[in-house]
Amino acid sequence: MTSLGHIAQLWRYPIKSMQGERCETLGVGQYGIDGDRRLAFESADAPVGKPLLRSSERSAMLRSQARQTAAGQVVVRVPSGAMVGRAAADLPVHLGLEADRSSSLRLLERDRPFTDVRPIALHSMATERSLAGELGSFDARRLRSNIILALDRAEPFAEDELAGKVLQIGEQVQLQMLERIPRCRMVSLHPETAVEDRTPLRWLARRRDGRVGIYARTLVSGSIALADPIYLVE
Numbered sequence: 001m002t003s004l005g006h007i008a009q010l011w012r013y014p015i016k017s018m019q020g021e022r023c024e025t026l027g028v029g030q031y032g033i034d035g036d037r038r039l040a041f042e043s044a045d046a047p048v049g050k051p052l053l054r055s056s057e058r059s060a061m062l063r064s065q066a067r068q069t070a071a072g073q074v075v076v077r078v079p080s081g082a083m084v085g086r087a088a089a090d091l092p093v094h095l096g097l098e099a100d101r102s103s104s105l106r107l108l109e110r111d112r113p114f115t116d117v118r119p120i121a122l123h124s125m126a127t128e129r130s131l132a133g134e135l136g137s138f139d140a141r142r143l144r145s146n147i148i149l150a151l152d153r154a155e156p157f158a159e160d161e162l163a164g165k166v167l168q169i170g171e172q173v174q175l176q177m178l179e180r181i182p183r184c185r186m187v188s189l190h191p192e193t194a195v196e197d198r199t200p201l202r203w204l205a206r207r208r209d210g211r212v213g214i215y216a217r218t219l220v221s222g223s224i225a226l227a228d229p230i231y232l233v234e
Helices: 055-062 125-135 158-162 199-207
Strands: 002-012 021-023 025-029 039-043 065-068 074-077 083-085 105-109 120-124 147-151 166-169 173-182 211-220 222-225 229-232
Touching: 002 025, 002 222, 021 065, 039 055, 120 125, 120 158, 120 173, 125 147, 125 158, 125 199, 125 211, 147 158, 158 173, 158 211, 166 211, 173 222
Parallel strands: 120 147
Antiparallel strands: 002 021, 002 147, 002 229, 025 222, 039 105, 065 074, 074 083, 120 211, 166 173, 166 229, 173 211
């Protein structure tokens, strides 16, 4: 195996479209990151075949942060600052939507993540720095990646070249690198306020074919942690 670098950050998003939590360790299972996007709100009147939420509802989600407790329970810090259990019947009301909209939401749960395409997303620190330089500033939380890589190669977007290859993280976990990630409107939304700025999305469309970061799927399950070494499996 060839050494490529180490893990710089780990992120989990317990509820789809909400802010996530930065972690020191993560379990990696058959369906991706344990506890990642296993919950999602669905709007009762969302168009068939369209995203689970309307744009206004998605913005409301992004102003809240979901966390998983040590006991495995999901709690939500809502815009008011209060902590509300995900099982609370009045959680939709706390999200800051108008009453008629909050009453249309229901919380779904399943064993597989509610991801739009692939279960795991990665990008590199060098890519973050490049985007910040090109755009003046860039909060990498807009990318909503699970694993952020500190690669030995200093050039940005080096992770693109990993497509089709296998990485080992730490002593056990192996991930199959898949395709570059096509970016949607979420990149345009501030990761805390949900204020929209389409500059990043337009820049990516012009310079990167609208893509940044890389998808992955699990080959060998296990646990990963900050600073774990990353290897290319030959």
